[in-house]
Amino acid sequence: MHPVLFHVGSWTVYSYTAAGMLAIIAAITVAYLRLKPKGYTLTSVLVLAFAGSAAGLLGARLFYVAGHLDAFSHNPGEILTLQMSGLVFYGAVIVGGGAIILAARLLKIKVWEVADAVGLVLPLGLAIGRAGCFLNGCCGGKPSGLPWAVTFPGTVQSVHPTQLYELIMSLTAFVFLVYLSRRLKRDGELFFLALAACGTIRFFMEFLRVHENPLAASTFQILSVAIILLSTFFLTSGKKLLPVRGIKKESEQLDNGAIGPGGLPGMSNGNGSKDLTRGSASDPVIDLRPGSLATRK
Numbered sequence: 178m179h180p181v182l183f184h185v186g187s188w189t190v191y192s193y194t195a196a197g198m199l200a201i202i203a204a205i206t207v208a209y210l211r212l213k214p215k216g217y218t219l220t221s222v223l224v225l226a227f228a229g230s231a232a233g234l235l236g237a238r239l240f241y242v243a244g245h246l247d248a249f250s251h252n253p254g255e256i257l258t259l260q261m262s263g264l265v266f267y268g269a270v271i272v273g274g275g276a277i278i279l280a281a282r283l284l285k286i287k288v289w290e291v292a293d294a295v296g297l298v299l300p301l302g303l304a305i306g307r308a309g310c311f312l313n314g315c316c317g318g319k320p321s322g323l324p325w326a327v328t329f330p331g332t333v334q335s336v337h338p339t340q341l342y343e344l345i346m347s348l349t350a351f352v353f354l355v356y357l358s359r360r361l362k363r364d365g366e367l368f369f370l371a372l373a374a375c376g377t378i379r380f381f382m383e384f385l386r387v388h389e390n391p392l393a394a395s396t397f398q399i400l401s402v403a404i405i406l407l408s409t410f411f412l413t414s415g416k417k418l419l420p421v422r423g424i425k426k427e428s429e430q431l432d433n434g435a436i437g438p439g440g441l442p443g444m445s446n447g448n449g450s451k452d453l454t455r456g457s458a459s460d461p462v463i464d465l466r467p468g469s470l471a472t473r474k
Contacts, residue, residue, distance in 0.1 A: 178314040178329050196309025197264075201230050203305060204298035211294045211358070221284060225291060228280040229273040236272025240265035244390050266303060266379070267400055270372075289364035289420060296371030297354055303375065304347035311340035318342075318385045337385045343378060350374040365419040366412060373408035376401040 182190045209222045241263045242249050242256050249256050274295065281291045310316040314329045318337025326335035354374070358367055380401035383394040411419065 178312060180313045182312075192312035193309040193315075196305055196312070200302040200305035200309075201226070204302045207298045207301060208294040211297055212290070215290060217286075221286065224284065225277055225280050225286075229277040229295070232276030233269035233273025234264070237264035237266065237269035239272070240268025244393055244396075266306075266375075267397070270299070270375075287364070289368070292365055292368035293358070296368035297351070297358060299371045299375055300347040300350040300354065300378075304344045304351065307340045307344040307347065311338065311344070316340055317387055319387055336387070339382055339385050342385070343382055346378045347375070350378065361422075363416060363419040363421050366416075369408040369411045372404050373412070376404035376408065380405070 179192050182192050182195055184190065205222060205226045208226065209217075209219055212222055213219075238256070244265070245263075277291060277295060278288055281288050307316070316339065317329065318339035320326075320334050321337045322335065323337070325338065327338045328335045350371070354367060354371055357370065361367055361370075380398050383398050383401075386394060388394055
C-alpha cells in the first residue's frame with residue numbers, strides 16, 4: 178500500500194490522484210482513437226472529456242457524501258476536500274454521462290456515436306482507478322484465507338484483494354468490447370454492453386466488499402441490477418430505438434455541398450453557421466460516418 182507516491186516541495190502526490198489522472202488520460206486517448214476515423218477532431222473530444230470528467234468527479238463525490246451524511250454533517254468543509262479519495266463510480270457514470278450527452282447535443286454531435294466511445298473507455302478507466310484504490314488501501318474486501326489474500330499495513334487480517342479482482346475483470350471487459358466494437362450493427366450497442374458488463378462486475382464484487390455503511394452493498398447491487406436490466410432492454414427489444422450503422426436520416430444527407438448537423442468545420446451547417454467539431458475540408462482524416470462522402474464498406 179502506497180497512498181503517497183512522492184512529494185514535490187510541499188505538494189503531495191497521492192497514488193489515488195495519480196491513478197485518476199491516468200484513467201482520464203487513457204480514456205481521452207482511446208475515445209479519440211475511436212472517434213477520429215469518424216471525423217471528430219481532438220478539440221471536440223477534449224471538450225466532451227472535460228464536461229464528462231468535471232461533472233463525473235462532482236457526481237462521484239456527491240454520491241459518496243450522500244452515503245456518509247453523518248460524518249460530513251459534522252465536517253461540512255470536508256465535502257469538497259478532494260485528494261481523489263471518497264468517490265463513487267456510479268455517481269461518476271450518471272452525472273458525467275449526463276454532462277457528455279448535453280455537451281454532445283450542444284455541439285450537434287451524434288449522441289450514440291459518442292456514447293459508444295464512452296462505453297469503450299468505461300471499463301478501462303475503472304480498471305486504472307482500482308489500481309489507485311489498491312495503492313490507497315480503500316475499497317477492500319472481506320476477510321479471506323485464500324493464498325492470494327492481502328494484508329494491508331496497520332491491519333492483521335488478510336482480506337480479499339477486491340480492487341485487483343475488479344481491475345482484472347474490467348480489463349477483460351475492455352478487451353472484449355474492443356473485439357466487438359467493429360462487429361456490432363447499431364450505434365449505442367457498445368455503450369449498453371459496457372454498462373451491462375460494469376453492472377455485472379459490480380454486482381458480484383459487492384458480495385466480497387466491505388463498507389462502513391451496512392446498506393451500501395445492497396444499494397449498489399440494486400443499482401447494478403437496474404443498469405443491467407436497462408441495458409438488456411436496449412440490446413434486445415429496444416434495438417429499434419438505436420440507429421443502424423450505415424443509415425442516416427434524410428435531414429443529415431448532403432445539402433448544397435454541406436454536411437448536415439455535425440458536419441465538417443469550416444463548411445456550412447445549412448443555417449450559415451460553422452461547426453467546429455469536425456475536421457476541415459482539407460483535413461486528411463477520412464470521414465467514415467455512415468452516409469458521408471466516403472462510404473463504409
